[in-house]
Amino acid sequence: MLRASSLTTETEVDLQGINGKQGAASVGIEYGKNLMLLAEAIASRNNELLVQVRDKLLNEAGAKVLVDAVGVAANFQRMVRIADSMGIPVDDMETDLGIAVRSELNLSRFASAANTLQK
Amino acid sequence: MDRYFSYENCPYPIRADIQKEHREYWQRLAQPGSWWSGPERVSIANESRVAVKCTLCKSRKSVLSPESVEGSHDSASQLPEVAVDAIHRIITDQTRISQSWVAKLPKNGLSTEAYVELAGIIVCVFSIDEFHRSLGLELEPLPVPVEGSPSQYRPAQAELGTGFVAMLPKEGLTGPERDLWPNGRSANVIRALSLVPPAVKDWLALSSAQYLSMEGMENLVKQDDRSINRMQMELIAARVSAINECFY
Numbered sequence: 242m243l244r245a246s247s248l249t250t251e252t253e254v255d256l257q258g259i260n261g262k263q264g265a266a267s268v269g270i271e272y273g274k275n276l277m278l279l280a281e282a283i284a285s286r287n288n289e290l291l292v293q294v295r296d297k298l299l300n301e302a303g304a305k306v307l308v309d310a311v312g313v314a315a316n317f318q319r320m321v322r323i324a325d326s327m328g329i330p331v332d333d334m335e336t337d338l339g340i341a342v343r344s345e346l347n348l349s350r351f352a353s354a355a356n357t358l359q360k
Numbered sequence: 361m362d363r364y365f366s367y368e369n370c371p372y373p374i375r376a377d378i379q380k381e382h383r384e385y386w387q388r389l390a391q392p393g394s395w396w397s398g399p400e401r402v403s404i405a406n407e408s409r410v411a412v413k414c415t416l417c418k419s420r421k422s423v424l425s426p427e428s429v430e431g432s433h434d435s436a437s438q439l440p441e442v443a444v445d446a447i448h449r450i451i452t453d454q455t456r457i458s459q460s461w462v463a464k465l466p467k468n469g470l471s472t473e474a475y476v477e478l479a480g481i482i483v484c485v486f487s488i489d490e491f492h493r494s495l496g497l498e499l500e501p502l503p504v505p506v507e508g509s510p511s512q513y514r515p516a517q518a519e520l521g522t523g524f525v526a527m528l529p530k531e532g533l534t535g536p537e538r539d540l541w542p543n544g545r546s547a548n549v550i551r552a553l554s555l556v557p558p559a560v561k562d563w564l565a566l567s568s569a570q571y572l573s574m575e576g577m578e579n580l581v582k583q584d585d586r587s588i589n590r591m592q593m594e595l596i597a598a599r600v601s602a603i604n605e606c607f608y
Binding site for chain 2: 242243245246247249250252254258259260261266269270271272273276277279280281283284285286291292295303304305306307308309310311312313314315316317318319320321322323324325326327328329330331332346348349351352353354356357
């Protein structure tokens with residue numbers, strides 16, 4: 242969806258931000274580095290990093306951005322658990338966009354890829 | 361339920377729709393469900409909070425095969441052991457849940473329907489708890505459960521073939537489920553919990569506040585009442601998914 246959104250807005254982004262590359266997260270995305278680090282701190286339950294990044298994002302972008310960003314991260318902490326506990330496959334593996342993104346990010350390294358690739 | 365989620369002492373401005381959805385979910389959580397009673401549903405919610413600190417889960421997470429580590433979960437409930445194990449796995453090690461493990465649950469005393477409802481409860485509670493934890497807020501006290509019997513309602517059209525459990529089909533829903541798919545959308549992630557239709561409605565409602573509604577998802581630029589644009593949202597979503605090693 243990041244790629245789809247960037248195409249819609251004709252914005253150049255670097256998807257390697259998804260894999261944790263800080264410089265890449267900032268390309269085309271305002272506050273990208275700290276948004277990415279916030280997501281990382283929440284999902285990895287790294288409380289030390291979480292406190293640091295929360296303060297940085299608050300100072301850089303303000304409280305409303307922090308709250309909305311935390312909401313999205315909390316939401317996807319749920320979504321990944323729905324997907325994996327129910328073993329759902331990716332809906333459409335044939336779209337050019339999906340194929341390119343999965344390849345660029347090397348997503349097949351994840352164990353849960355089996356829920357799709359072994360179907 | 362107004363006594364819950366007041367956010368009175370919160371140092372950050374919590375949007376009213378987030379507060380509303382958190383409160384409404386707490387209300388539904390306390391009620392009898394499809395396969396679990398109100399007290400059981402609240403116990404399941406509480407167990408999800410214990411799971412994040414469970415010693416056995418930490419040990420299992422660190423080895424190649426979780427089954428190779430024996431022991432008991434740190435547990436705070438009277439729920440059946442098989443339910444406690446399911447809760448802990450979904451919270452702490454969801455990426456290694458397999459079809460064969462889910463298929464054995466009924467033999468071990470947890471019906472597939474009860475597993476789906478259990479999963480629906482803990483993912484919603486977990487996401488609300490994660491919202492609080494991430495903002496440095498105390499976890500909300502769990503609601504007082506409402507007595508009553510589960511409905512034991514199973515949608516007739518549920519069928520196997522997509523994931524580990526039976527789900528409603530993408531098209532042709534009838535009867536009480538005819539309007540379950542929002543705007544006719546039936547992506548697998550929406551269908552995932554549809555063996556227990558209220559569980560689908562629960563996560564869609566929460567998602568509409570914490571992230572975007574199904575209608576809002578069609579806007580790939582920026583929703584007016586959000587302070588971050590869609591690219592910012594999707595960077596966060598994708599990084600969380602990557603850390604969780606979620607292929608979907």
